[in-house]
Amino acid sequence: MSELLVTGGQVLRPDLTVERADVLVSQDSGDIVAVDEPGTLDGDDELDAENGLVIPGLVNAHTHVAMTLLRGLADDKPLDAWLQEDIWPVEAELTAEDIRAGAELGLVEMIRSGTTALSDMYFEVEEIAEAVDQAGMRAALGFTAVTVGKDDEGARADLQESLDVARKLDGRADGRVRTTFQPHSLTTVGEEYLREFVPKALDEDLSIHLHANETADEVAPIVDEHGMRPLAYADDVGLLDGDTYVAHGVHVDDSEIDLLAETDTGVAHCPASNMKLASGMAPVQDLLDAGVTVGIGTDGAASNNDLDMFDEMRDAAMLGKLAADDASAVDAGTVVEMATANGADLLGFDSGRIEAGANADLAVIDLDAPHLTPAHDLVSHLAYAVHGSDVRHTVCDGEVLMRDRTVEVFDEVAVRDRAAERAAALVERAES
Template structure:
C-alpha cells in the first residue's frame, strides 16, 4: 500500500549537505505537512508514495534553502545611495544622516518587503536581520513568507526609533513578545558593535540573551581602526573586551571579523562562537579579507551573509559563496582551501547552526522543515556539468534559481515568485522612497 505525501520532487541531483560531500543522482524527496519524509531513488519514490502533487526537475540540482547570516533588509531602500566610500565615512557622512532623516516603521516595512522578495528569488529561505523597528520588519517577513531571525538593534545613540540603550531594549523585547510563537520568525539581541555599545549595556544584553536563549548578533573587528580605537579606549581588542563582559559564546554571531590575530581566532574557537562572513561587503568597503581558512581550521563555525544592499549592493548568496571560496584560496595561497561543498555548507547548514536552527533547517534530512531551493543547469552557460556542486559555487547565479519552497509551500515557481504583493506594487514602493531620499 502506498504512503501518502503532500509533495514529491524528482530531481537530477540532490545535495543534502548532510552527510558531507554527498550528491544523490536521480533521487526524489518526499514531503508531508511541511517536513521532509524521505530521500530515495526516483523509482522507489514513485512506487512508495502517493503524492497530492509531483514536480519534475530533470535538469536541476536541489539543495537546502540558503541562509543569509547577516543583512540589514530595510537598507534595500539605500542601494547605491552612497558608494565608493570607506566604512566610517560611509556611515558618518551618508548612511547615518539619511537614516536619521528618513527611518520610520514605513521605511523599514517597505525596505524589508523589497529585500525579502529579492532574497526569496535568489534561493534564500532564511535570513538573520539587524535593523530598527523590528515590528515592521517582522510584518514584512511574514507577508513575504520568509523565515527570519529579527534583530533587536541596540546602540547608545538616539535615532528616530529609540532614545537610548534602555529604550532600544524595551521596544525590541516588546516586539519579540508580540511575535512569540510565530512558526517562521525568531528574534536576536543585536548590539550594533562594541564601539557603539557601552560595557554595562553589553553585560545586560548577555544576561537577557541567556535568559531568552536568543542569539547575539554583533558587528566586530570589521576594520583595523576599530581595533586601535578599542585598545586606546579600553586597553583590549574588541573580542577580548566582549569576552570579559560575557558576550562571547555559542549563541554569538560575530559579523565580519575581518581583522583577527591568532589570539582572536583562538578566542572565537575556544568559546564556540560563530562568524558571519560577508566577503562582498568587506571588499566594497575596503575593510579587508577575513582569515576564513584559519577560522575553519580552528573549528569556528563560519556562515555567509550579504550585509545590507547599501554596502554590497546585492542580496545574493551565490555571489557570496563564489567570493568566499576564491578569497580563501588567494589569501592562503592554497587552491584547495574552501572547496565547493564547504562553501555550500557555509551558505546553508553553518548559517542554520549559528542561529540555533540546525535541528530544523540547513540540510535535507528526514524530519527537517522542507526549505528547499532548485537550481536549473540546462543552458549553454552551465553545460557541460561534471560536478553540480562545483557549478553551484563557480558557475551558477541566482538567475538559475527556478523553484523555492519554505515549509513545503512553493514560494518561487519557474523563476516567478508567488507573493501576496505584486512586483508592480514593490516597484511603486521603491520609486516612492527614492523620491523621498533624493528630495
C-alpha cells in the same frame, strides 16, 4: 495530509554527493518526509525538477534586508564615513512603511535567488517580521541598539527595546521567526550599557548577534580604551557566554580565533561587503580549521549591492583563497556548507540539509544553461558558476514560494513599484 513531490532531478545530499532522487515534503509539518529513488514516492502535488539540481534553501547569515531602498545610493567609501555621512542620515528618515516596502523587495530578491532564511539586524522589526510571514520564509530577527550620540535615557531605551523585541517576536510566523539580542557593535554601544544589558539577555537565553572586528579602524580604539583585543573585551562583558554569532570577524588575531572556538561563537562572513568597503580579508580558513562555525551573509544591499547568495559563495571562496595565500583554501564544498548547514546552525534552524526530518526548505537550480555546461562537478558549479537567476523553484516550510520563476507569495511588480516610489521619496526627504 498534503504532500509535495519534487521530482525528476538530482539532489545535493548533506555529505555533498549528488544523486538522482525525488524529495517528498509534508506541507503540514513543513518537514522533508523522504528522499528516495526516482519513481518510488507519491505526492498530492508535484514540482518539476527535470534537468535540475535540488539544494537546501540558502541561508543569508547577516543582512539588513530593508536596506534595499538604499541600494546604489552611496558607494565607494569606507565603513565609518559611509555610515555616518551617507547611510545614517537617510535611515533617520525611514518610516515603518518604508521598511516594510524595502523588506518585501529584499525578500522577493532572496526568493528569486534561492534563499529561504535570513538573519537580519534593523529597526521597525515588527514590519520585517510581517513581511517574512507573508514571504513564507524563515528568519532570525532583532532590533539593533546603538548608544553613541544618544543620552543615557535614549541609550538605555534602545537596549531595552532590543530585549523587548526579541522577547515579543520570538515564534512569530508559525515559529518561522526566531529572534536575537543585538548590540550594533563593540564601538557603537557603550561599555556600561553592555555590562547592564548583556546579562539580562543571557538570563532570558536570548541568542546574540552583533558586528565585530569589521575594520582595522574599529580595533585600535578598543585596544586603546580597554587594553585588550575586541573579542577579549566582548568576552569580558559576557557577549560570548551565550548562543552568539558575530558579523564580519575580519580583523581577528590567533588569540581571538581560539576564543571564538572555545566559546562556540559563530561568524557570519560577509565577503562582498568586506571587499567593497575595503574592510579587509577575514581569515576564513583559519577560523574553520579552529572549529569555528562560519556562515555567509550578504550584509545590506547598500554595501554589496545585491542579496544573491550564489555571488556570495563565489566571493567567499575567492577571498578566502587570497586571504590564506592558498588556492586550496575555502574550497567549493566548504562554501556550499557555509551557505547552507552552517548558516542554519548559526540561526538555530533545522534547515540547510536535504534529508528526512529536516525543514522542507529547498531550491531547484535549472542546469540547462551554457554557463553550467558541462556538468563535471555540480558542487563546483554551485560555488563558482550558478547565478541566483538560475533558480527555478523555491520552497520553504514545505510551501512553494516561487514556481517556474514566478514568485507566488507576493505580487512582485507591485512590490518593486512600491519600493522604487518609497526610495525616491525617502531620498527627497533626506536631501531637503
